[in-house]
Amino acid sequence: MDWYLLKLTEDQVATGYVQQCKEAFEEAFVAARGPRTMALFQRECKEAGVDLFFTPEAGKYAAGLLDQLGCTPCDPPALLGLYLLVGHNEMTYY
Numbered sequence: 001m002d003w004y005l006l007k008l009t010e011d012q013v014a015t016g017y018v019q020q021c022k023e024a025f026e027e028a029f030v031a032a033r034g035p036r037t038m039a040l041f042q043r044e045c046k047e048a049g050v051d052l053f054f055t056p057e058a059g060k061y062a063a064g065l066l067d068q069l070g071c072t073p074c075d076p077p078a079l080l081g082l083y084l085l086v087g088h089n090e091m092t093y094y
Helices: 010-014 017-031 056-061 063-069 089-093
Strands: 003-008 040-044 050-054 072-074 083-086
Touching: 003 017, 003 056, 010 017, 017 040, 017 050, 017 056, 017 063, 017 083, 056 063
Parallel strands: none
Antiparallel strands: 003 050, 003 072, 040 050, 040 083
């Protein structure tokens, strides 16, 4: 199963778009009753901006949101530098 990626620019980060994405995902997470492997992660980009990574389970429960945000399928991200925004703490070991 694919993970999902949303690349945000420095301008989007500055305008609070990360928080908007987080809040929208939190709503989907709660509506799905908090599946154990549904999560949203953030990683700072080397050049500028932020990458948001959504677990494969997010595609099952929040496909409409991922499409609305413009997420693209991707390989699982390396754990180094990932920060859990939404989900269960044990997801950091997923």
